[in-house]
Amino acid sequence: xxxxxxxxxxxxxxxxxxxxxxxxxxxxxxxxxxxxxxxxxxxxxxxxxxxxxxxxxxxxxxxxxxxxxxxxxxxxxxxxxxxxxxxxxxxxxxxxxxxxxxxxxxxxxxxxxxxxxxxxxxxxxxxxxxxxxxxxxxxxxxxxxxxxxxxxxxxxxxxxxxxxxxxxxxxxxxxxxxxxxxxxxxxxxxxxxxxxxxxxxxxxxxxxxxxxxxxxxxxxxxxxxxxxxxxxxxxxxxxxxxxxxxxxxxxxxxxxxxxxxxxxxxxxxxxxxxxxxxxxxxxxxxxxx
Amino acid sequence: xxxxxxxxxxxxxxxxxxxxxxxxxxxxxxxxxxxxxxxxxxxxxxxxxxxxxxxxxxxxxxxxxxxxxxxxxxxxxxxxxxxxxxxxxxxxxxxxxxxxxxxxxxxxxxxxxxxxxxxxxxxxxxxxxxxxxxxxxxxxxxxxxxxxxxxxxxxxxxxxxxxxxxxxxxxxxxxxxxxxxxxxxxxxxxxxxxxxxxxxxxxxxxxxxxxxxxxxxxxxxxxxxxxxxxxxxxxxxxxxxxxxxxxxxxxxxxxxxxxxxxxxxxxxxxxxxxxxxxxxxxxxxxxxx
Numbered sequence: 001x002x003x004x005x006x007x008x009x010x011x012x013x014x015x016x017x018x019x020x021x022x023x024x025x026x027x028x029x030x031x032x033x034x035x036x037x038x039x040x041x042x043x044x045x046x047x048x049x050x051x052x053x054x055x056x057x058x059x060x061x062x063x064x065x066x067x068x069x070x071x072x073x074x075x076x077x078x079x080x081x082x083x084x085x086x087x088x089x090x091x092x093x094x095x096x097x098x099x100x101x102x103x104x105x106x107x108x109x110x111x112x113x114x115x116x117x118x119x120x121x122x123x124x125x126x127x128x129x130x131x132x133x134x135x136x137x138x139x140x141x142x143x144x145x146x147x148x149x150x151x152x153x154x155x156x157x158x159x160x161x162x163x164x165x166x167x168x169x170x171x172x173x174x175x176x177x178x179x180x181x182x183x184x185x186x187x188x189x190x191x192x193x194x195x196x197x198x199x200x201x202x203x204x205x206x207x208x209x210x211x212x213x214x215x216x217x218x219x220x221x222x223x224x225x226x227x228x229x230x231x232x233x234x235x236x237x238x239x240x241x242x243x244x245x246x247x248x249x250x251x252x253x254x255x256x257x258x259x260x261x262x263x264x265x266x267x268x269x270x271x272x273x274x275x276x277x278x279x280x281x282x283x284x285x286x287x288x289x
Numbered sequence: 290x291x292x293x294x295x296x297x298x299x300x301x302x303x304x305x306x307x308x309x310x311x312x313x314x315x316x317x318x319x320x321x322x323x324x325x326x327x328x329x330x331x332x333x334x335x336x337x338x339x340x341x342x343x344x345x346x347x348x349x350x351x352x353x354x355x356x357x358x359x360x361x362x363x364x365x366x367x368x369x370x371x372x373x374x375x376x377x378x379x380x381x382x383x384x385x386x387x388x389x390x391x392x393x394x395x396x397x398x399x400x401x402x403x404x405x406x407x408x409x410x411x412x413x414x415x416x417x418x419x420x421x422x423x424x425x426x427x428x429x430x431x432x433x434x435x436x437x438x439x440x441x442x443x444x445x446x447x448x449x450x451x452x453x454x455x456x457x458x459x460x461x462x463x464x465x466x467x468x469x470x471x472x473x474x475x476x477x478x479x480x481x482x483x484x485x486x487x488x489x490x491x492x493x494x495x496x497x498x499x500x501x502x503x504x505x506x507x508x509x510x511x512x513x514x515x516x517x518x519x520x521x522x523x524x525x526x527x528x529x530x531x532x533x534x535x536x537x538x539x540x541x542x543x544x545x546x547x548x549x550x551x552x553x554x555x556x557x558x559x560x561x562x563x564x565x566x567x568x569x570x571x572x573x574x575x576x577x578x
Contacts, residue, residue, distance in 0.1 A: 122501055142501065184489050184498050185506040191545065192481055192509075194564045199541045200473050201567035209473050210571040212411055212431065217474040219508040220481075225568045228561035235549050235557065246546055250539060252488045256480065257535055260528045265521065272517035275483045278490035279514045282499040 004090075004158070008061035008068035009034040010080060012041040012051070015094050015121065016071035017133030020050040022166045025135040033061055041130045050133060058083040065089055067162060073233040078104040085109070091116040092159045096182065096230070097238040098146045098175040114152040117159040120144045120178065121168060128227045138168040146175045183241035187234055188249060191242065193223035194231065293379075293447070297350035297357035298323040299369060301330040301340070304383050304410065305360035306422030309339040311455045314424040322350055330419045339422060347372035354378055356451060362522040367393040374398070380405040381448045385471060385519070386527040387435045387464040403441040406448040409433045409467065410457060417516040427457040435464045472530040476523055477538060480531065482512035483520065 007023060009016040012034045020032045035055040036042050042054035055061055058080060061068055068084065070077050070093035077095050081104055084091060091113070095101055098118045105112040112118070123141040143163045147156045160170045173181075197220060200209045209217065235242060259268040296312060298305040301323045309321045324344040325331050331343035344350055347369060350357055357373065359366050359382035366384050370393055373380060380402070384390055387407045394401040401407070412430040432452045436445045449459045462470075486509065489498045498506070524531060548557040 144501070181497060181501055184492070185501045189485065189506050189509050192485070192542070194561055195542050195545055196478065196481070196538065197567055198560055198564040199538050201564065203473070208470060212433070212470055212474045217478050219512060220478050221568045221571065223508060224564045225572070226565075228558055228565050231561055232554060232558045236552060236554065239549050239552075243546055243550060246542070249485065249488050250542065253481070253484050253535070253539065256484055257532055260524050261532060263525060263528075265525065268524065269517060269521045271487055272483055272520055275487040275490065275513045276515075276517050278486055279510045282510060283514070 004066040004162070005029070006031040006033060006065045006067075008032075008055075008065035009051070010036075010058065010061065010068065010070045011072035011076070012036040012038075012045050012130050013071065014128045014130070014132050014134075014137070015123075016069070017041075017045065017050055017130035018135065018137035019069055019071065019166065020045065021133045021135040022138065024050060026165055033064060035061055044130050048133075050130070062087040067091070067158065069094065069162075073227075073230040074100055074237045075233040077101055081105065081108060087115070089115065090155050090158045090162075092119045092145075092162070094119060094121055096120060096186070096234045098178050099240075100237040102148065102175055111150055112148055114150055115155045117151055117155050118146045118175065119159060119163070120146075120182070121163070123168075128230070136167070138163065138166040141168050143168040143170050144178055145170060145172050146178050147172065148175070179238050180241045183238055183245050187238055187242050188245050190223055190226065190231055191235060191246065193220040196220050197224040293355040293451070294318070295320040295322060295354045297321075297344075297354035298340070299325075299347065299350065299357065299359045300361035300365070301325040301327075301334050301419050302360065303417045303419070303421050303423075303426070304412075305358070306330075306334065306339055306419035307424065307426035308358055308360065308455065309334065310422045310424040311427060313339060315454055322353060324350055333419050337422075339419070351376040351378075356380070356447065358383065358451075362516075362519040363389055363526045364522040366390055370394065370397060376404070378404065379444050379447045379451075381408045381434075381451070383408060383410055385409060385475070385523045387467050388529075389526040391437065391464055400439055401437055403439055404444050406440055406444050407435045407464065408448060408452070409435075409471070410452070412457075417519070425456070427452065427455040430457050432457040432459050433467055434459060434461050435467050436461065437464070468527050469530045472527055472534050476527055476531050477534050479512055479515065479520055480524060480535065482509040486510050486513040 007030060009020055009032060016034065020034065023030050023032060032051045033053040033055050034042055034045055034051040035058055045051040046054055062084060067090040068087065070080065074095040074097050077093050078100060093101060101118050102112050121138055121141060121143045123137050145156065145159060163170050256271060296319060298309055298321060309323065312319050312321060321340045322342040322344050323331055323334055323340040324347055334340040335343055351373060356379040357376065359369065363384040363386050366382050367389060382390060390407050391401050410427055410430060410432045412426050434445065434448060452459050545560060
């Protein structure tokens with residue numbers, strides 16, 4: 001990170017704000033320029049000294065930054081890519097789905113530029129504004145980088161150092177594998193949670209449903225408090241992996257429903273025990289860390 | 290509770306153990322007799338002074354207790370009901386589904402005895418053994434009682450006092466309404482969580498799925514750590530309400546999948562926003578409490 005003096009942050013929400021705050025807390029001399037459609041977020045960033053400069057356009061960032069981190073939802077990343085054309089520094093992004101970024105680059109420029117390292121920090125919260133910025137949001141959290149063959153090794157090295165500085169653990173994997181694993185661990189659970197809350201709220205006895213929401217529904221409804229625009233983008237841009245997985249899931253759900261309907265206790269119990277064993281195996285792994 | 294000197298606990302797990310511990314902490318003179326198929330649980334109860342006596346059969350409880358609380362999974366409640374025939378004290382249970390208990394009573398005796406107040410504390414944890422017994426497990430938690438018309442008002446009064454002593458908030462509603470609301474807030478979410486964990490674990494890259502389980506899946510997998518036998522009983526005994534709800538849910542899930550597949554951004558976003566609004570409305574209610 002010695003060669004990086006000015007970092008550009010596109011989108012000053014929870015992630016962008018936490019990157020800015022985390023860098024400021026760890027690199028006293030760092031200069032941060034942010035761009036955001038919402039002028040109010042930039043004002044908050046300036047007032048709380050998360051950023052040094054509020055840019056009026058992305059040109060200010062491409063002109064003055066050594067590294068740019070794009071921290072907006074996936075479909076907005078695609079929209080701001082043309083403005084980053086020709087930028088000579090390092091670029092990374094935090095999009096929850098990686099294939100669309102590569103595809104957009106191919107459409108725009110034939111291929112992803114060698115200085116762009118697609119990334120995805122596995123961190124977040126229900127809060128999604130700059131007000132919730134947290135200098136330690138990424139500490140001990142995983143950040144997945146999905147460089148292509150064409151990506152410059154020095155770019156990967158630099159972006160890895162960037163995240164290491166924020167005390168995150170960097171992991172490298174392929175674009176398709178990332179999108180598939182995230183569909184499993186994050187996108188499908190969110191789709192289920194949003195749908196459940198919507199269905200139950202639609203029954204009209206909403207207040208009562210929430211009143212008795214011990215365990216179970218409480219966790220689901222917390223998940224459904226996430227930013228709708230971000231999840232819209234994720235569901236749409238990762239629809240290939242997500243819908244395939246959803247069909248598998250709905251098949252399994254119907255099978256379980258059939259076991260319940262038929263009163264097949266043995267098969268039902270063995271399914272529930274299998275799930276519990278998987279979960280227990282995981283808990284054991286965690287306790288060894 | 291002045292007239293109650295000896296309480297019988299059937300099933301010394303998390304709930305039974307917590308009731309015993311909670312009573313001991315609040316009523317110094319109380320005597321507690323427990324019965325459990327697992328002798329080991331009773332030994333733990335004796336050694337940690339949660340109970341005064343480990344019974345060899347339910348007869349010991351019906352002979353010597355003023356109030357019996359049945360703290361086993363729903364299908365086991367049904368199995369031990371014959372042994373409680375003729376008991377003259379107060380009876381309550383903690384079954385997660387209420388209709389089967391009423392139905393079993395009708396089959397056995399023509400109707401639920403007037404001294405039996407069906408109940409359900411909305412409390413629990415992933416832990417489900419007596420080792421996790423907590424004297425304050427029910428403090429500020431809701432307990433739903435579902436007395437019938439035939440239930441003696443003095444029985445309701447006594448069971449209400451029993452739970453109030455443990456500092457729970459008692460609510461009264463009908464049997465069918467209870468089973469329907471719980472299908473929504475608890476049974477369906479658990480069914481989804483168990484199925485998701487089972488599907489993902491079945492893909493073979495289990496370790497990796499858990500590795501990246503920030504948000505979303507982590508909450509789901511925690512839910513799936515609950516006791517399989519207990520959830521088997523709940524799913525089977527509440528299948529009417531549960532499967533009806535599941536069909537509605539799967540319909541909504543398919544609709545959302547269609548919106549994603551068609552790329553209908555406007556309709557998808559409005560669905561996600563509707564769910565978030567329901568959740569935000571709930572958070573606001575909670576913050577006012």
